[in-house]
Amino acid sequence: MDPRSVAKYIEDAEHLQMAHRLYTLIFPLDRQANRVLLGMKKRGFGKNKYNGFGGKVEAHETIAAGAMRELHEESGLSARSLDKHGILFFYFEGDSVAMEVHVYVTGEYAGRAVETDEMRPEWFDMDGMPFEKMWADDPEWWPMVLEGKRFVGRFWFKNDMVTITRREVAPVDSLEFSG
Numbered sequence: 001m002d003p004r005s006v007a008k009y010i011e012d013a014e015h016l017q018m019a020h021r022l023y024t025l026i027f028p029l030d031r032q033a034n035r036v037l038l039g040m041k042k043r044g045f046g047k048n049k050y051n052g053f054g055g056k057v058e059a060h061e062t063i064a065a066g067a068m069r070e071l072h073e074e075s076g077l078s079a080r081s082l083d084k085h086g087i088l089f090f091y092f093e094g095d096s097v098a099m100e101v102h103v104y105v106t107g108e109y110a111g112r113a114v115e116t117d118e119m120r121p122e123w124f125d126m127d128g129m130p131f132e133k134m135w136a137d138d139p140e141w142w143p144m145v146l147e148g149k150r151f152v153g154r155f156w157f158k159n160d161m162v163t164i165t166r167r168e169v170a171p172v173d174s175l176e177f178s179g
């Protein structure tokens, strides 16, 4: 298991046997205007869906550094601070690899959002997320971001990538896990 993974603090023995791949997902917020920056994904996994910015954590970097790097690569923004909000695990039917997604928000960033090869950025009202064009799990945890709560979520998807057959989602006091 990747030493940066927090799976051992959250998952059961059966799922801990799966390979895990680490991802980041970060949402830039404009709290004064009550807006959030989403990106329309133009290619790859989640194409034609709105999402926060993020991707695979690379071998040499911390998870937080990966979140900052992906935000910059995909939106042009440079985060000056990060606030970790949640951990999500996704299991897809027939796929032996679990996705472990570390979810952040940032209210402090430099630069202007620009369209990149991967993402077309667009601001949305924080209470008006385009959930019909987002991943099916998003409406189940986004309200906890709005409420300032930290959360852990586990979602089991059918291989249609839309149908959720089982979920465990709950607020948590802290995401600072320790041995």
Ligand SMILES: CNc1ncnc2c1ncn2[C@@H]1O[C@H](COP(=O)(O)OP(=O)(O)OP(=O)(O)O)[C@@H](O)[C@H]1O
Pocket: 023, 024, 025, 026, 044, 045, 046, 051, 052, 053, 054, 055, 056, 057, 090, 099, 101, 135, 136, 137, 138
């Ligand atoms: C299943 N339900 C889901 N709900 C919400 N968000 C989801 C998600 N499933 C994946 N995500 C996010 O989608 C991005 C994929 O990243 P992805 O494009 O594959 O990575 P990366 O940019 O490294 O890709 P390249 O290999 O360079 O194309 C990454 O932020 C990841 O957290």
